[in-house]
Amino acid sequence: MLKKNFNVLPLWRLEEQLHIGKVKHKSVYITFDDAYTDNYIYAKPILEKYKCPATFFVPSHFIGKEQLFWWDALEAIILHSPNLPDQLTLLIDNKLHDFFLENERLTNEVKEKQEAWRWFNPPPTKRCELFLKIWELLKPISHNMIVDVIDDLQKWAGYSPILTAENYAMTDVQLKDLASNTLFSYGIHTHTHPALASCSAERQFQEIAVNKKVLIEQSYPVINAIAYPYGNYNDVTIKVASQNGMKMGFSTKREVVNLHSMPLSLGRVQVYNTDGxxxxxxxxxxxxLE
Structure with missing residues (x-):
């Protein structure tokens, strides 16, 4: 559908167009966040079949680690555990937080509500509400702290998420194989995926700088573009992104790019489970266009 109706272009072309002040009409740029292995297994063959260029934003800390991203582990524990205790106390960033769940069992009705839920809509169950509260608390803290919290949650729930390789980040071998096709490029997504606006200027700079250094050292085809984790950024983020050589920065704002767009705070259109x-x-x- 994209190939038939739009101009599917590599992301580096958008940088050129913004620089000269002429954005190509009906152009589409395909991007993927987090470098999930399922991008390699499922998306790569389809993109190659239709000769669609795409950019993968890679958080370098997670490359090759046989583990779930923390937000997927959190979702599995809170939303998919058969039974959860009524009360939960977590130490997060040296502060104690108490939560009360009222022992909501994982009935078929609860499952259906959760499967139909999107995070930006009001939480339909107590489990969804708890997931959002903890997710917001974990986003800005260090990855080591997050690992400890997830470990505490697994012990509290008595539940370990089912691990499947397609939900891990890609391995170095997969990233190199993907990069062997000139259709594909990589962008910056920070080293450990924090909510940047909640971090100090120094940490923001390091998260971007380390990410870029790791990808370049591996000789990956890196373009000067960053996708801010969770779409979260502030004026400091834009400044340090520029200092690290970024020419484009992408949020999660549902906006198309035009000549009035600011290069380091561009919108993107998230594609949900839908058809062409x-x-x-x-x-x-x-x-x-209508």
């Missing part, structure tokens, strides 16, 4: 016809209609409306 629905997506075509959505993009047509966003591009004001």
């Amino acid at each position: 016809l629905v997506l075509k209609k959505e993009l047509t409306q966003l591009f004001n």
Whole structure:
């Protein structure tokens, strides 16, 4: 659908267009966040079949680690554990937090509500509400602290998430194989994936700088673009991104890019589980083509 109806271009072309002040009409740039292995297994063959360029934003700390991203582990523990205790006390960033769940059992009704839920909508269950509260508390803290909290949660719930390789970050071998096709490029997504606006200027700089250094040292095809984790950034983020040579910065704002867009605070359109016809209609409306 994208190839038939739009101009699917590599992301580095957008940097050129913003620089010269001429954004190509009906152009689409495909991006993936976090470098999940399922991108390699499922997306890569389809992108190659239709010759669609794409950029993968890679958080370098997680490359090759056989473990779930912490937010997936949190989701599995809170939303998928068969039974959870009524009360929970967590030490997060040296502060104690108490939560009360009222022992919401994982019934079929609860499962259906959770499967239909998107995080930006009001939480339909107590479990979803608890997940959001803990997720917000964990986003800005160090990765080592997050690992400790997830470990405490597993012990509290008496539940270990099911581990599947496609939900890990890609391995170095997979990233190198992906990079062997000139259709694909990599962008910056920080080293450990924190919510940058909650971090000091020094930590923000280091998260971006280390990420860029690791990818370049591995000879990956890196472009000067960053996707801010969780779409979270502030004026300091933009400054340190520029200091690290970034020419484009992407948020999660649902906006199309035009000549009035600020290069380091660009919007993106998230694609949900949908089909080509629905997506075509959505993009047509966003591009004001009707």
